[in-house]
Amino acid sequence: MGESYGGLPPGASMEAVARFLAGLRGSSAWPASPASAESFGLPERRPAAVVDADPLEEVAEGGLAVPGVPEPGFAAFLDGIQRSVVLPGGPHGVPLVYGTVAAAIRRRRDDRVLETWGGGAIVRHSLYAPVARADRGVLGQAGAAGLDVVDTAAEGAHPHEVLSAALDAIHRARGAVEAELATRWCARETALLYVDGGIAGLGEPASSDRAVGVVKSHRTVYGGQAAMNAAFAMAAGQRTHAFTVEGRGRASVASWYLRLHAGDGTDPFGGIVRVEVASGAFTSERADSVSRWILAERSPVALPDPRWRVMPYGIRAVEEYLRAAVPR
Amino acid sequence: MAAILGHVVATERRPNTPHEFHFWTALDAPVGIGTIVRVEGTDAVAGHVPQVYGVVVEGFSYSDLETPLHDVLGADGSPERAMRVPTRRTEIRLYTAAVLRHVPDEPLQPVALGGVYLADDADVAVALRMDRYTQGEAPTGIPIGLYRAGATASPIYLDADFLLGPEAAHLNITGVSGLATKTSAVEWLLASVFAHFPSAKGSVAALCFNVKGPDLCFLDQPAERLDGSDLDLYARLGVPARPFAGVEYFAPYTARGHTLNTLRSHDALSHNVHPLRWGLGEVLQHVEVLLNKDDVDAKADALIEFIRERIVGQEFRDPLLGADAHRVQTFSDLDQWFRGVLRAMEERNQDSWRTHHVATIRKVRNRLSNISTRCRGLVADDGLASDLPWGQFRDRGVYVVDVANLEEDAQDLIFARIITKLRELMEKRALGVDHLVVFVDELNKYAPSDGADTYVRKMLLDIAERGRYLGLVLFAAQQFRSQVHRRVVGNSGTALYGRMDVDELATPGYSTLAPATRARLSTLDKGELMVRHPHFAHPVFVRFPRPAVLSGREGVERFPAAGEPTLEEAIVRSLRQLDKAVTLEWVKDAIALAEEDEVLRARNRTLQVRPDDVKAFFRAQLRRRVHAEPAAPRPRPVIRSSPGDDPYAF
Structure with a gap:
């Protein structure tokens, strides 16, 4: 994936690139508000599920109190964003998707102010399309202009299937830049990194004691019914017993649920996160320590972000930084 | 190249204009209200990358909080916990700056989204257009103070052409009392003017009215304490830290x-204190000051004019008064003349003389005779005047007229006569100096925006509106600028503001200042001023040193005022200014047989003439007395004794 492209200045806005592409297609017309692939409301390709997991601690029916006082333990926060712009279908009705992914680490200084680590964000722009069926002329000129073209190899005839495939590819690209940053961190730093999302898919950081993954969404519930019941029964500041999470193509990590805030009464998972740490160094004491560090990040609250019950302020700050740093 | 300080930002809701721009800085940037900054343009326009200079007039700080309630929630209502959060919220320091200058001046465009730098000395000079008058072969800069921001400390200069004329003129100072703003600022600025006024522009002097307490009573005495920072300021601004050299004081008698x-x-300071004493000739031109409109109707005015034109200072003959010529020189002479006229009219049963009705004559006599009583100590019945050195004002001289303890009538008369005289002499270029600064404090009292149209206010308006053509410059001070006649403050090219009262700042005259600038004005420290000057597109804040002269408060402690002396002590004190050999014993002997009025008249005459032989002259003024000699007893008449047996006999 490329970080610059000919004919356009590095860091050109998504809209500028999209106009450029429209020009390649011989169309000067461009929607005033170009649509993103996410806005099409495509169905979630991964079904919701409850999966069993091997317990690492004695299975508890309810929440386990996290001993001690919450205290800051993280030195930095890692998160990523993704954006997409859909070009209207070409002669064959195959849409092109221009995607941008970015990730950054914001480190906490001694004065408790966040600064960007590692020289800035990693930003990648690519053109996503099923190369075999897309307008080859346009793709050729885009490639000649320096744009990175990613073949989504989408097979479905429906344009939404093409978009879904593009979104999957963009999501993977985002995971890749996050993994790249996390790997750099673990290689260079000794302090602890708070990763927004799991670490199991990050490669080397999944086995590092310098990265902790915190998952906000719970489409897949790990630990079976017992863990889920325990999670729902937790009071704020409590955790479940730990278990092992394994997946296809992912590392094995130790995991547990932790309630940061009381739920709002509508979402049963409200206020609950799932923590992932390297399984090699797992102990119950470490689970308690990591839980205390995470609980300490409840303040300041990440409001006005609607996910504030499960999102620490540091992650919100990374997202804000990326939104400001990556032009639309 | 200086380190970048901030970055210009603009949004659709808060755009930049050619006159105003916004920028943000790091949290620890040395920027505050009044800081001067330079913006480096991003794109060349007509071959030049624009540079924009601005002064910070407003500051904002906010975080990513949507509502304060979120902070309360996050800290569970505990401020202490809010302070202990592991991560500080993202915070912005956003400033608004008013544009001082664009370089180049054309085309005048909105400020570009460029880098912001702290202005250095050269930048400050350009920003305030001081480069036009502080450089070249004939600089006209007058230091007013030091502008400070971060590590920058740049001298700020006023343009002499715009301070003392002829381009603009006059200075107005506003500030609350008791914070060493007004008097200190004027003392400092006069020292600066004297040190830097270009010799090519001629001579300059100052005439100050001391209107309250001992404020200006010790201008020739060194300050008790000037610390290192003051001396640094003097050195940086090129003004000698010493009191005024040529100061003369004038005050009426008690x-x-x-x-x-x-x-x-x-006693130690009496060598340059002179009496201010006027007779009929000096006062008659200004009697309107002391007479109200009921006193001076058209008929009375005609008679006063007649007396002024035909009687005073010349021989006057009239059949009514007989063959003898009258020569009226003093108030006593005038009263004598009135008495003669009225007596003759009575004898001839006339009710008018030379078209003046006897009632008018009586009325004018009454009012004029009254003046020496109402202004006792200033106006003398005799003809002995002691006045300012008209025509002999010296370059860099300071002339202080102390009116602090006088009644309002006497103050009015002094203002009116001195200002009229100054104007007359400046018109003729005959004062002795080319430029004269007139300092008047308490303008709220002397030139109020409302109230009666007094003679003093007319005089001050006259200076404010026409003085600059004559070289007559008004430095005026007051506590409430909003309550001073707008033509006085409006004609002041330069204005200084010290610590201000918040109620005063709420008046419409300050609405052009940004709220933060007004807030800073209400908290200014001693020695800080905000300066408006014709060359400055926006006011700037400066610091000036403590005056190098003894303050009034310290002065009265070091040189306590002498108590009311006896007649003998008063004569000794006066005559010793002329002859150190005069002693109390000698005075007692000399005046032993004289009346008090006669003694005072002799003293006044001696001080006026300043003879070589003071003692002899003084004695000669006293009426010669024949020494008393014991009379020989008169021979007692012989009383015949009566016969003892004659009870009816003597």
Whole structure:
């Protein structure tokens, strides 16, 4: 994936690139508000599920109190964003998707102010399309202009299937830049990194004691019914017993649920996160320590972000930084 | 190249204009209200990358909080916990700056989204257009203070052409009392003017009215304490840290006439304190000041004009008064003349003389005779005047007229006569100096925006509106600028503001200032001023040093005012200015048989003439007395004794 492209200045806005592409297609017309692939409301390709997991601690029916006082333990926060712009279908009705992914680490200084680590964000722009069926002329000129073209190899005839495939590819690209940053961190730093999302898919950081993954969404519930019941029964500041999470193509990590805030009464998972740490160094004491560090990040609250019950302020700050740093 | 300080930002809701721009800085940037900054343009326009200079007029700080309630929630209502959060919220320091200058001046465009730098000395000079008058072969800069921001400390200069004329003129100072703003600022600025006024522009002097307490009574005495920072300021601004060299004080006598009516009455300081004493000739031109409109109707005015034109100072003959010529020189002479006229009219049963009705004559006599009583100590019945050195004002001289302890009538008369005289002499270029600064404090009292149209206010308006053509410059001070006649403040090219009262700042005259600038004005420290000047597109804040002269408060402690002396002590004090050999014993002997009025008249005459032989002259003024000799007893008449047996006999 490329970080610059000919004919356009590095860091050109998504809209500028999209106009450029429209020009390649011989169309000067461009929607005033170009649509993103996410806005099409495509169905979630991964079904919701409850999966069993091997317990690492004695299975508890309810929440386990996290001993001690919450205290800051993280030195930095890692998160990523993704954006997409859909070009209207070409002669064959195959849409092109221009995607941008970015990730950054914001480190906490001694004065408790966040600064960007590692020289800035990693930003990648690519053109996503099923190369075999897309307008080859346009793709050729885009490639000649320096744009990175990613073949989504989408097979479905429906344009939404093409978009879904593009979104999957963009999501993977985002995971890749996050993994790249996390790997750099673990290689260079000794302090602890708070990763927004799991670490199991990050490669080397999944086995590092310098990265902790915190998952906000719970489409897949790990630990079976017992863990889920325990999670729902937790009071704020409590955790479940730990278990092992394994997946296809992912590392094995130790995991547990932790309630940061009381739920709002509508979402049963409200206020609950799932923590992932390297399984090699797992102990119950470490689970308690990591839980205390995470609980300490409840303040300041990440409001006005609607996910504030499960999102620490540091992650919100990374997202804000990326939104400001990556032009639309 | 200086380190970048901030970055210009603009949004659709808060755009930049050619006159105003916004920028943000790091949290620890040395920027505050009044800081001067330079913006480096991003794109060349007509071959030039624009540079924009601005002064910070407003500051904002906010975080990513949507509502304060979120902070309360996050800290569970505990401020202490809010302070202990592991991560500080993202915070912005956003400033608004008013544009001082664009370089180049054209085309005048909105400020570009460029880098912001702290202005250095050269930048400050350009920003305030001081480069036009502080450089070249004939600089006209007058230092007013030091502008400070971060590590920057740049001298700020006023343009002499715009301070003392002829381009613009006059200075107005506003500030609350008691914070060493007004008097200190004027003392400092006069020292700066004297040190830097270009010799090519001629000579300059100052005439100050001391209107309250001992404020200006010790201008020739060194300050008790000037610390290192003050001396640094003097050195940086090129002004010698020493008191004024040529100061002369003038004050009327007290009502008793023994001593001068001033707090500068300590023996050690009497060498340059002179009586201010006027006779009929000096006062008659300004009697309107002391007479109200009921007193001076058209008929009375005609008679006064007649007296002024035909009687005073010349021989006057009239059949009514007989063959003898009358020569009226003093108030006593005038009263004598009135008496003669009225008596003759009575004898001839006339009810008018030379078209003037007897009632008018009586009325004018009454009012004019009254003046020496109402202004006792200033106006003398005799003809002995002691006045300012008209025509002999010296370059860099300071002339202080102490009116602090006088009644309002006497103050009005002094203002009116001195200002009229100054104007007359400046018109003729005959004062002795080319430029004269007139300092008047308490303008709220002397030139109020409302109230009666007094003679003093007319005089001050006259200076403010026409003085600059004559070289007559008004430095005026007051506590409430909003309550001073707008033509006085409006004609002041330069304005200084010290610590301000918040109620005063709420008046419409300050609405052009940004709220943060007004807030800073209400908290200014001693020695800080905001300066408006014709060359400055926006006011700037400066610091000036403590005056190098003894303050009034310290002065009265070091040189306590002498108490009301006896007649003998008063004579000794006065005559010793002329002859150190005069002693109390000698005076007692000399005046032993004289009346008090006669003694005072002799003293006044001696001080006026300043003879070589003071003692002889003084004695000669006293009426010659024949020494008393014991009379021989008169021979007692012989009383015949009566016969003892004659009870009816003597």
